[in-house]
Amino acid sequence: MLTIARADRVFILTGAGVSAESGIPTFRGVGGWWRDHRIEDVASPHAWQRDRRLVWEFYAMRRRVASEAKPNPAHFTLASLERDFEERLFVCTQNVDDLHERAGSRKVVHMHGELFKSRCDTCSRPPFEDTNLYEAPAEIPRCECGGWIRPHICWFGEVPFELDGIYSALDQCTLFLAIGTSGAVEPAASFAAQVVGHARTVYLGLEKPSNASNFRDCHLGKAGEILPGLFTILR
Secondary structure, X not given: OEEEEOOOOEEEEEOHHHHHOOOOOOHHHOOOEEOOEEHHHHOOHHHHHHOHHHHHHHHHHHHHHHHHOXXXXXXXXXXXXXXXXXXXXXXXXXXXXXXXXXXXXXXXXXXXXXXXXXXXXXXXXXXXXXXXOOOOOOOOOEOOOOOEEEEEEOOOOOOOOOXXXXXXXXXXXXXXXXXXXXXXXXXXXXXXXXXXXXXXEEEEEOOOOOOXXXXXXXXXXXXXXXXXXXXXXXX
16 A cells, blocks of 8 residues: 655656556557568658658557557546646656546646647647547648648657656655556656655556666556555545
């Protein structure tokens, strides 16, 4: 049982393992390869310049998979926790699906972007909601400036989103909980080490992460089974 006091500031990091319990394959697990291409070959600025249609179709496939998935009990538990803690809870996800939001979470930071948003690859037009599933073959949209519309995703070689806010929340947290993340992908893999001196660190997932030494407690199992009964909140 994990006791949380009303004075705590809670930072929660979710990874691919949470979405996998809803039927969304882990990013590198989409066959490992896609149409005989490495994942890196369809998820980088270089890939976009080389073959936009291939990249667009890869993300259209991911959208269709995500659109059919349903939030699991872990998503609903975190949404409930947000209602209890409001601004004292910071949820950061490495996932690009919208399952947190569909479970009721309102303030989720998607550090690797969002599948159901797009943006121009040329101008400064803000990212916009885009729920079109783009059944293949589909024409890649163009922006009014003439640029191409690309997925609002942090690709290999790009800087994750909202890092300033993330690091600020890490500095303030008193409890750090990582759920379903491998502990191998930077910069998120270093978050636990950053807070060790001032926050309790807890991990929940099927297997111990690569950075397990940075966690005081590790709970091994499915997040959807363990998380709903993990918390005791001191009123």
